[in-house]
Structures are given as C-alpha cells and as structure tokens.
Amino acid sequence: MSALPSPEALAKLLSNVTSTMLGISFRPVPSADGFAEVWRTVTLPIPGARPLTVGLASDQPSCGVLSAAMFSCPVEAVDQSMMSDSLRELTNMTAGLVKSSLGLDQALGLPKVMAGDHMPACGPPPTTQSVVLKAEKLGLLLWVSEGVAA
Numbered sequence: 001m002s003a004l005p006s007p008e009a010l011a012k013l014l015s016n017v018t019s020t021m022l023g024i025s026f027r028p029v030p031s032a033d034g035f036a037e038v039w040r041t042v043t044l045p046i047p048g049a050r051p052l053t054v055g056l057a058s059d060q061p062s063c064g065v066l067s068a069a070m071f072s073c074p075v076e077a078v079d080q081s082m083m084s085d086s087l088r089e090l091t092n093m094t095a096g097l098v099k100s101s102l103g104l105d106q107a108l109g110l111p112k113v114m115a116g117d118h119m120p121a122c123g124p125p126p127t128t129q130s131v132v133l134k135a136e137k138l139g140l141l142l143w144v145s146e147g148v149a150a
Contacts, residue, residue: 007131048106
C-alpha cells in the first residue's frame with residue numbers, strides 16, 4: 001500500500017485544480033496563524049478497499065474570494081450556499097486527484113459541509129496527512145486520512 005501524499009504533493013494536487021480553474025496557486029505554510037477565525041469545512045469519503053477521507057477547509061474571507069472566482073462574480077455577491085458549493089466542488093476535484101495519485105479504483109463519496117465554524121482538527125497522526133496552504137491572502141487546510149470519517 002502506498003503512503004498518503006506528502007504535504008507538498010497535496011499542495012500541488014490542489015493547486016493543479018485551482019490554477020487551472022481560477023488562476024490561483026497555493027503553497028504550503030507552517031501554520032494557519034493569521035487566518036480568520038471562522039471556517040467552512042467539507043469532507044469527502046472514498047470508501048472501498050482502502051477507505052480514505054479528504055477534507056478541505058477555508059477561512060470565510062478566503063472562501064468568499066474562491067467562490068467569487070468560481071462563479072465569476074464580485075465577492076459581495078457571494079452567499080453562503082455559493083461558498084458551500086465552491087468548497088464542495090474543490091474538495092471533489094482534489095479528492096479525485098488524490099485517488100488517482102494513489103492508484104485507487106474506488107468511487108468517490110459525496111462531499112459534505114461540516115457543521116461548526118471553527119478551525120477543524122486534522123485527525124490523529126500518523127493516519128492523517130495535512131497541509132496548510134496560502135495564496136496571496138487566501139488560506140486553506142487540506143488533509144487526507146485513512147478510513148472514512150463518521
């Protein structure tokens with residue numbers, strides 16, 4: 001069984017999605033210090049022989065900017081459902097790339113917006129690989145964990 005993608009590989013996978021769609025590339029940073037306190041989190045299970053969960057979280061301001069880019073509208077026009085839709089779509093595409101990079105022949109589950117508005121926990125090491133990402137003033141947290149999160 002291959003190891004989970006490294007933080008650098010996760011950053012590259014997500015940036016492959018965002019640079020193509022939105023013209024935004026992310027880089028790994030040591031921590032989420034300085035990001036806004038309110039977060040939106042989406043998780044996506046990949047059930048099967050090697051069950052995984054992919055999670056993506058964004059602080060509210062970053063989620064608004066990403067959503068505006070995805071919907072080609074001003075940030076002021078972005079509402080809560082647009083933010084959820086954007087983050088679900090980014091999670092879905094990133095999970096597909098994670099699945100491909102690991103050579104898994106498993107169907108993706110459905111992305112789910114998690115309740116709560118605080119910085120999410122990444123799960124217990126060593127079964128979780130996570131990376132905090134930054135692009136300009138945008139912040140994201142991406143993780144992959146072994147097992148399907150409840």
